[in-house]
Amino acid sequence: xxxxxxxxxxxxxxxxxxxxxxxxxxxxxxxxxxxxxxxxxxxxxxxxxxxxxxxxxxxxxxxxxxxxxxxxxxxxxxxxxxxxxxxxxxxxxxxxxxxxxxxxxxxxxxxxxxxxxxxxxxxxxxxxxxxxxxxxxxxxxxxxxxxxxxxxxxxxxxxxxxxxxxxxxxxxxxxxxxxxxxxxxxxxxxxxxxxxxxxxxxxxxxxxxxxxxxxxxxxxxxxxxxxxxxxxxxxxxxxxxxxxxxxxxxxxxxxxxxxxxxxxxxxxxxxxxxxxxxxxxxxxxxxxxxxxxxxx
Numbered sequence: 001x002x003x004x005x006x007x008x009x010x011x012x013x014x015x016x017x018x019x020x021x022x023x024x025x026x027x028x029x030x031x032x033x034x035x036x037x038x039x040x041x042x043x044x045x046x047x048x049x050x051x052x053x054x055x056x057x058x059x060x061x062x063x064x065x066x067x068x069x070x071x072x073x074x075x076x077x078x079x080x081x082x083x084x085x086x087x088x089x090x091x092x093x094x095x096x097x098x099x100x101x102x103x104x105x106x107x108x109x110x111x112x113x114x115x116x117x118x119x120x121x122x123x124x125x126x127x128x129x130x131x132x133x134x135x136x137x138x139x140x141x142x143x144x145x146x147x148x149x150x151x152x153x154x155x156x157x158x159x160x161x162x163x164x165x166x167x168x169x170x171x172x173x174x175x176x177x178x179x180x181x182x183x184x185x186x187x188x189x190x191x192x193x194x195x196x197x198x199x200x201x202x203x204x205x206x207x208x209x210x211x212x213x214x215x216x217x218x219x220x221x222x223x224x225x226x227x228x229x230x231x232x233x234x235x236x237x238x239x240x241x242x243x244x245x246x247x248x249x250x251x252x253x254x255x256x257x258x259x260x261x262x263x264x265x266x267x268x269x270x271x272x273x274x275x276x277x278x279x280x281x282x283x284x285x286x287x288x289x290x291x292x293x294x295x296x
Contacts, residue, residue, distance in 0.1 A: 014216045016195035021232035023088045026212055028074050038208035042183040052079040060106050070106045082125035091243050092134040104128050125162040132169050144172035255279060259287045
């Protein structure tokens, strides 16, 4: 319950891939699109094999001005005419699953041919990939990869194989260097730890990984790039600090009531209440002082 100072951006040797600017630099640059191709191939693990891709528009308006606009972090088309939406999300949002469905629905709507001259509903494959710094379901913190598709609930067989969601939960990924068994494990480790590394790990020896580190050294960024990165890093931490503040206030509000009950109903001393509630003596004293003011 103790007051905490807001976190400040740490400028490490390599850029943080979980900032908006860092994410686009790694995965959204045409000259280095082999990084995204390699990432997607490792993610799909033989389910698909992508040779090339083309970056597509990342903003889509609705059919009229009242429709909600969607803005993808990354949107690209594979050489087999499949579409990929790649989203990076640091802060948990309400109705996250609804948002994911809305995003793919808007894209599918745009891909469907319009006009009365055709009644064809044939659609390309569409996939949404989410790189998340939170757990989608609090009760499943032992899982860090979710591979989701439409299925028949009776037979557990795929119902439609041209729509899929793949979510990577970095918060739940706790493997160390010795536990990295697959290339996808290495991608997860890279995304989660890259901003705190001070050297290039020897086990990240794939060409795509080497390219990532080559374009990610903060010291080699141009002045304009450095300014843009630092602004993106600060924006990320400002958002995180605001989220932490709201969460801390909620916890303190609950804790206040708990400490109040310990004092009023059980008659515990400050030291006893602090020990039971696992809070500081200062916090208990503040609660007791507030109670005394209300009694006057």
